[in-house]
Amino acid sequence: MWGRIRALVIKELLALLKDKTSRLMLIGPPLFQLLIFSYAATFDLNQVPYAVYNQDRGTASRELLASFQGSPAFKLKATLDHLGQVAPAIDKREVLLVINIPPDFSRQLLRGKPGDLQVLIDGRNSNTAMVLLSYVRTIVTTFSAKWAADHGWPSPPAELKVRTWFNPNLESRWFIVPGIVGLLTLVVALVVTALTVARERENGTFDQLLVTPLHPAEILLGKALPGILIGLAEGSIIILVAVKAFEVPLLGSLGALYLGMGLFILSAVGVGLMISSIAVTQQQALLGAFLFLVPAVILSGFATPIANMPVLVQKFTLLNPLRYFLVIIRSVFLEGADLELLLPLYWPMAVIGVVTLIIAGWLFRRRLY
Amino acid sequence: MNGGGWRRVKGLVRKEALQIMRDPSSIAIAFVLPALLLFIFGYGVSLDAKRVPLALVVEKSSPAASSLTADFYESQWFRPVRYGHIQAAQEAMRHRRVEGILWLRSNFASRLFTGGPAPIGLILNGVDGNTARIVAGYVDGVWSNWLVRYAAAQGRQLSLPVNVEQRIWFNPEVRSTNFLVPGLIAVIMTLIGALLTSMVVAREWERGTMEALLVTPVRLREILLGKLVPYFCLGMGGQILSVAMAVYLFEVPLRGSLAVLMGVSSLFLLAALGMGLLISTVAHNQFIAGQLAIFTTFLPAFILSGFIFDIGSMPGWVQTITHAIAARYFVAVLQSVFLAGDIWPVIWLNSLALAIMAAIFFALVRLRSRKRLE
Numbered sequence: 001m002w003g004r005i006r007a008l009v010i011k012e013l014l015a016l017l018k019d020k021t022s023r024l025m026l027i028g029p030p031l032f033q034l035l036i037f038s039y040a041a042t043f044d045l046n047q048v049p050y051a052v053y054n055q056d057r058g059t060a061s062r063e064l065l066a067s068f069q070g071s072p073a074f075k076l077k078a079t080l081d082h083l084g085q086v087a088p089a090i091d092k093r094e095v096l097l098v099i100n101i102p103p104d105f106s107r108q109l110l111r112g113k114p115g116d117l118q119v120l121i122d123g124r125n126s127n128t129a130m131v132l133l134s135y136v137r138t139i140v141t142t143f144s145a146k147w148a149a150d151h152g153w154p155s156p157p158a159e160l161k162v163r164t165w166f167n168p169n170l171e172s173r174w175f176i177v178p179g180i181v182g183l184l185t186l187v188v189a190l191v192v193t194a195l196t197v198a199r200e201r202e203n204g205t206f207d208q209l210l211v212t213p214l215h216p217a218e219i220l221l222g223k224a225l226p227g228i229l230i231g232l233a234e235g236s237i238i239i240l241v242a243v244k245a246f247e248v249p250l251l252g253s254l255g256a257l258y259l260g261m262g263l264f265i266l267s268a269v270g271v272g273l274m275i276s277s278i279a280v281t282q283q284q285a286l287l288g289a290f291l292f293l294v295p296a297v298i299l300s301g302f303a304t305p306i307a308n309m310p311v312l313v314q315k316f317t318l319l320n321p322l323r324y325f326l327v328i329i330r331s332v333f334l335e336g337a338d339l340e341l342l343l344p345l346y347w348p349m350a351v352i353g354v355v356t357l358i359i360a361g362w363l364f365r366r367r368l369y
Numbered sequence: 370m371n372g373g374g375w376r377r378v379k380g381l382v383r384k385e386a387l388q389i390m391r392d393p394s395s396i397a398i399a400f401v402l403p404a405l406l407l408f409i410f411g412y413g414v415s416l417d418a419k420r421v422p423l424a425l426v427v428e429k430s431s432p433a434a435s436s437l438t439a440d441f442y443e444s445q446w447f448r449p450v451r452y453g454h455i456q457a458a459q460e461a462m463r464h465r466r467v468e469g470i471l472w473l474r475s476n477f478a479s480r481l482f483t484g485g486p487a488p489i490g491l492i493l494n495g496v497d498g499n500t501a502r503i504v505a506g507y508v509d510g511v512w513s514n515w516l517v518r519y520a521a522a523q524g525r526q527l528s529l530p531v532n533v534e535q536r537i538w539f540n541p542e543v544r545s546t547n548f549l550v551p552g553l554i555a556v557i558m559t560l561i562g563a564l565l566t567s568m569v570v571a572r573e574w575e576r577g578t579m580e581a582l583l584v585t586p587v588r589l590r591e592i593l594l595g596k597l598v599p600y601f602c603l604g605m606g607g608q609i610l611s612v613a614m615a616v617y618l619f620e621v622p623l624r625g626s627l628a629v630l631m632g633v634s635s636l637f638l639l640a641a642l643g644m645g646l647l648i649s650t651v652a653h654n655q656f657i658a659g660q661l662a663i664f665t666t667f668l669p670a671f672i673l674s675g676f677i678f679d680i681g682s683m684p685g686w687v688q689t690i691t692h693a694i695a696a697r698y699f700v701a702v703l704q705s706v707f708l709a710g711d712i713w714p715v716i717w718l719n720s721l722a723l724a725i726m727a728a729i730f731f732a733l734v735r736l737r738s739r740k741r742l743e
Contacts, residue, residue, distance in 0.1 A: 021653065021657060022657065022660075025657060025660050025661065025664070029664040029665070030664075033664070033668060033669075036673070036687055036690060037668065037672045037673075039683060039684050039687045040672055040673055040678060040683045040687045040691070041672050041678050042678060042682065042683075043498065043499040043678065043679075044498075044682065045679060045681075045682045046682050047681065047682065048681065048682070049681065064531070090538060091709060091712050091715075092712060092714045092715060093701070093705075093712075093715060096681075109530055109531075114529060114530060114531065114532045115530065115531055115532065116532045116534055117531050117532065117533050117534065118534045118535075118536065119533060119534070119535050119536070120536045120538060121535065121536070121537050121538065122538055122539065123537035123538050123539045123540035123541065123543060123548075123708070124539050124540065124548055124704040124705065124708050124709060125548050125675075125677075125679065125704065126416070126537070126540050126543040126544065126545050126547065126548050127416045127499070127545060127548075127677070128679045129537050129540070129543060130416075130503065130506075130543060131499070131502065133506075133535055133537075134502055134503075134505075134506050136533070136535075137506075137509075137533060140531050140533055141529075143530075143531065144529045144530045144531050147530045147531075148529070148530055151530075153530065154525070155486060156486060156516055156520070157481055157486060157487060157516070157519065157520060157523075157525075158477075158480075158481055158486055158487040158488070158489055158516060158519075159486040159487070159488060159489065160489050160491055160508070160509065160512050161488050161489065161490055161491065162491045162492075162493065162505055163490065163491070163492050163493070164492070164493045164494075164495035164501060165462070165492060165493065165494055165495055166494060166495050166496050167495030167496055167498055167501075168495060169498075170495050170498035170499075170501055170502055171498060172498045172499055174496075174498070175496055175497050175498055175499070183668065187663060187664065187668065190663060191660045191663050191664065194659075194663075195655075195656050195659045195660070199655070199656050202655075281392065281394070282568065282572075282655040282656065282659055283392065283394050283395075283564075283568040283572075283655070284392075284394045285659070286564060286567075286568065286659040286662060286663070287394050287397060287398055287402070287564060289659075289663060290402070290560055290564060290663070290667065291402065291405070293663070293667060294406055294556075294560065294667060295406065295409050295410075297667070297668075297671065298409070298410055298413070298414055298671075299409065299413050299414075303677055303678075304414045304415060304416050304549075304677075305416075305418065305497060305500055307418070307421075307468075308415040308416065308417060308418055308419065309412075309413045309414070309415065310412055310413070312412075313409070313412055313413040316409075316413075317413075327465075330496055331496075334496050335463070335496065341463065341464070
């Protein structure tokens with residue numbers, strides 16, 4: 001039995017890797033995308049173009065604006081002379097932020113009274129707007145505290161001291177890069193498996209395979225193992241690049257990480273083979289792959305937290321293997337989590353993998369037409 | 370093209386349409402895919418954290434501590450959970466049961482009484498930096514309100530030197546659905562365009578029917594046009610469905626004109642279909658075409674289009690690469706037309722880019738098809 005499976009695995013690997021185009025296809029895009037996406041996907045802002053409409057000629061406004069100019073997060077694009085220029089600058093997306101300082105700003109501050117500062121933000125991307133607002137508030141708070149101390153304002157009776165665990169600088173790259181490892185591993189596993197059975201069906205070779213002495217379970221293993229092998233190999237390369245090139249700290253144990261990755265790839269391969277055996281043509285298989293891939297990524301917590309979703313959708317995400325793997329990989333990388341803490345996340349992936357593989361094997365013989 | 374040319378194109382369109390009817394997967398791609406995906410995402414995707422689980426640790430109760438924690442219970446942003454001591458709260462955070470810990474030490478009330486400053490500790494889980502920043506902002510808001518009220522009750526006037534008045538344009542209630550849904554339309558249309566066409570030409574090459582077609586009097590450009598017309602109609606159907614769902618189901622305001630939206634959408638669809646045709650022509654068979662489609666469409670459109678991650682904050686060389694992603698231009702137009710209105714400078718520039726991309730794709734398709742025959 002094992003001899004037959006080995007032969008089948010070798011044949012599948014050859015089909016995937018024999019010519020140069022197919023080999024390039026499996027190695028080039030994932031690494032290239034890891035590199036680009038890791039730099040691209042961040043919620044942190046820098047060099048945000050902004051404009052200033054300063055009606056005040058005093059020292060306070062100059063000091064405040066200097067701290068904006070000194071910050072790498074902001075880049076001064078224009079100094080406006082009248083109110084009419086504000087709307088066009090934001091509308092045309094020339095600037096994301098306009099700082100409007102009224103004429104009495106410095107006078108108020110020197111008199112010991114609060115001065116008003118108006119900030120106008122382009123809300124077309126409301127997340128960018130919120131992040132931008134928090135940056136503005138940080139700069140203004142620092143300025144306020146310094147001004148209050150220098151000019152003898154009364155100090156507040158209590159102060160908030162914020163400490164952040166696991167990612168002290170709130171670098172979103174630390175959050176995103178492990179996420180991209182999960183994304184790309186999923187894509188590779190799907191690319192390897194989702195079209196294989198459909199291709200053989202379309203070409204008629206699958207019927208030939210079914211009339212051989214091979215048991216459907218053997219065919220299933222022969223189709224699944226190459227996907228798991230390639231997935232693990234690529235996953236390892238991607239993790240290596242994430243640690244070495246992007247310097248994301250890997251605090252936890254490799255054993256916990258690989259157990260998670262193995263089970264995740266098992267479930268992804270299971271889903272891929274199930275899609276492939278439901279489909280009659282390769283076009284249908286491709287449609288199926290997207291119908292799984294896109295919701296799996298968007299509802300995984302990769303970019304938008306699962307906790308923000310409605311309860312019904314949150315329940316639905318329990319079927320998504322990527323959801324579990326993202327928590328595992330982020331916890332192992334950043335929190336140094338161990339096996340015990342992650343145990344509740346391992347078994348759902350194993351269940352998804354086994355169930356989908358069984359359905360795929362069952363469909364091998366049921367769909368003969 | 371003369372009269373015969375048009376007749377031949379008509380025949381090809383008819384043949385392609387019949388093929389579409391026979392295999393329901395194309396119709397599923399054009400209508401079921403956008404409806405299903407928009408439905409899931411429109412409801413599922415949100416960056417607005419609500420009812421964040423927050424651990425409260427009060428080591429020694431006092432009137433001041435009670436009034437502060439009461440504010441957290443009343444806030445719509447938090448779901449406070451009480452813990453007896455800090456170790457229990459930290460354990461809960463390690464198990465991801467809470468997103469943060471607000472910690473009032475035993476000396477809080479006495480320090481407050483003696484004029485302070487009394488420390489209030491906030492510990493956040495920084496793994497998801499974006500959420501942590503949002504939660505910190507919410508805590509800061511609740512806390513500052515409490516502080517001003519507390520000072521006023523003590524007969525002191527508390528004021529910070531600078532008063533920030535914020536105005537978020539186009540989306541004042543910062544509802545993330547308003548920008549995510551238009552962006553999702555661009556991602557979904559990218560998929561539809563590529564899915565519809567990436568397999569069709571590869572299939573004909575694989576089966577040898579392409580060579581058969583080419584020995585007939587039909588010209589190459591007529592074949593391509595025959596492929597394009599039916600899928601363009603299907604894709605526009607999907608686009609109309611998506612816009613209708615955005616406006617009526619998700620209540621995203623459409624401030625610009627529908628005509629502009631549809632005009633730019635058709636340009637984008639041409640570019641997306643052109644990319645699918647190019648994949649189909651470059652690949653030697655459907656298998657490779659399918660793999661290419663999975664790799665080159667969804668993730669680039671998702672991450673590099675500016676739909677969720679701000680392009681201006683990416684490193685320069687990555688920004689250059691984003692110019693090769695058609696969805697980037699479409700996202701810019703969609704977000705503007707939906708939320709801001711018909712901002713012509715934004716529309717013209719991005720439409721021009723889309724037209725150029727579509728032209729390049731079709732030129733490449735023609736070039737590569739001719740090469741394959743030699």
